Amino acid sequence: MEKSGVAIVGLGTVGQGVAKILLDHGDRTGRHAGRTLWLTHAVVRDVNKPLDVDLPDGILTDDLQKLIDDQSVQVVAQVIGGIEPARTIMLQLLESGKDVVTANKALLAEHGPEIFDRARQLGRSVAFEASVAGGIPIISNISQCLSGNQVQSLHAILNGTSNYIISKMDGEGADYAEALADAQALGLAEADPTMDVDGTDAAQKLAILAHLGFGARVHWSDIPRRGIDSIAKSDMEFAKHLGYRLKLIAYAELVESGIQLMVAPMMVKIGEPLAEVKANYNAVSVVGDAVGPVFFHGQGAGQMPTASAVVADMIDTAVGRTAITFKTLELWAQDNKRVDFASPGDLEGRFYFRFDVVDQPGVMGQITGRLGQHGISIASVYQHESRNENQQTVPIIIMTHHAPESAAQAAMKQILDMPTVADTAERFRILG
Ligand code: NDP
Numbered sequence: 001m002e003k004s005g006v007a008i009v010g011l012g013t014v015g016q017g018v019a020k021i022l023l024d025h026g027d028r029t030g031r032h033a034g035r036t037l038w039l040t041h042a043v044v045r046d047v048n049k050p051l052d053v054d055l056p057d058g059i060l061t062d063d064l065q066k067l068i069d070d071q072s073v074q075v076v077a078q079v080i081g082g083i084e085p086a087r088t089i090m091l092q093l094l095e096s097g098k099d100v101v102t103a104n105k106a107l108l109a110e111h112g113p114e115i116f117d118r119a120r121q122l123g124r125s126v127a128f129e130a131s132v133a134g135g136i137p138i139i140s141n142i143s144q145c146l147s148g149n150q151v152q153s154l155h156a157i158l159n160g161t162s163n164y165i166i167s168k169m170d171g172e173g174a175d176y177a178e179a180l181a182d183a184q185a186l187g188l189a190e191a192d193p194t195m196d197v198d199g200t201d202a203a204q205k206l207a208i209l210a211h212l213g214f215g216a217r218v219h220w221s222d223i224p225r226r227g228i229d230s231i232a233k234s235d236m237e238f239a240k241h242l243g244y245r246l247k248l249i250a251y252a253e254l255v256e257s258g259i260q261l262m263v264a265p266m267m268v269k270i271g272e273p274l275a276e277v278k279a280n281y282n283a284v285s286v287v288g289d290a291v292g293p294v295f296f297h298g299q300g301a302g303q304m305p306t307a308s309a310v311v312a313d314m315i316d317t318a319v320g321r322t323a324i325t326f327k328t329l330e331l332w333a334q335d336n337k338r339v340d341f342a343s344p345g346d347l348e349g350r351f352y353f354r355f356d357v358v359d360q361p362g363v364m365g366q367i368t369g370r371l372g373q374h375g376i377s378i379a380s381v382y383q384h385e386s387r388n389e390n391q392q393t394v395p396i397i398i399m400t401h402h403a404p405e406s407a408a409q410a411a412m413k414q415i416l417d418m419p420t421v422a423d424t425a426e427r428f429r430i431l432g
């Protein structure tokens, strides 16, 4: 069978997974690409760093130029993380006439327009299925399979590390630091896991999906975001008691005045598909105006699920499919319109409030009164009695009916001004 030379730049978690599939399963690339994708270069920074994959002699190199000069290699998986040198290497590969496959959403979310425009000028392509939701083929589904639709809403779990951590804390009672260390050991987390747990990674992925699904350019840093790093375990327990789970939700909704976008921990009703997404799994729930609701679920982080998406892109690129979609989709064209953000204050929703209050007569009435003044109707109230006589405050949990974000914010501010309410209060949206 014919062979096409391919290369990998970066042999970390994902790169080694890609190498394993290419080396161990050449029959698969042969079957789907009509030619074997033959690994000829694996470029690393340090050739002495131990690897989990056995590479044939002559493949491992720290000389990027050798790959750039090799005209027999058309497709390169560029799987190093972060912005630089990833950006420069990406541009060098394109300039040298190669098509690039990447999993690096941080790079695309930051420099997508520059990279995609340059690739177009050069007649090259960039494929990035692995950049969002790991092994779930969400990029091709949204940009191709659902292209007859206007996406109306997209609610998703897009960060495997955060979902792994909250699943361990919620399901097994693990503590935060222990669960994060496990996620790192499993190769789920970014080199800097702050980006996973503070909502940055999910916002970068949401920016990519918002571009594909809603046809407008959004910079990830303009997306309001909060991560799981500030969630108290007690709120997870209260949520469970009330029939909900806290999940880090990437939220996009088309409304009259524009698109609502945010990343935040939200309460999801137990039994709803997104509430049941566990461990390193991701899920994307999309509503299209023609198709209606569609749900995607699979491993969103980890070596082999991510490598699965990278190799599929390498095959699509080798056979020329990527070139066609890349050309027709006009992804991240510099002149794409910028999205109109709907005003966050208008965003209606249900809310979970926790107020830590002094246990004395009248406090509950004052709190519910203030919510009422802002037009917020209460759906349920839950209060524990003090666990012991030294406890200074007791938590009151209030779930509301639908109300505007601006009303929820204003009521909370007013309640926090009460001398009987501690400043440790919490507020989450309830999804749905
Ligand atoms: P790792 O940190 O495990 O691997 C990155 C590799 O790139 C490291 O081996 C690093 O080398 C290497 N590298 C850095 N700079 C260079 C360079 N100049 N030349 C050659 N190699 C270089 O990250 P992952 O494999 O986990 O992630 C790679 C990309 O894939 C990231 O963008 C990430 O966001 C994305 N991704 C990761 C997923 C996952 O589950 N892990 C899932 C989906 C996407 P060194 O070891 O010397 O630093």
Ligand code: HSE
Residues within 6 Å of the ligand: 131, 132, 133, 134, 158, 159, 160, 161, 162, 188, 189, 190, 196, 201, 300, 301, 302
């Ligand atoms: N660190 C990312 C996550 C990897 O945990 O989801 C997948 O993009």
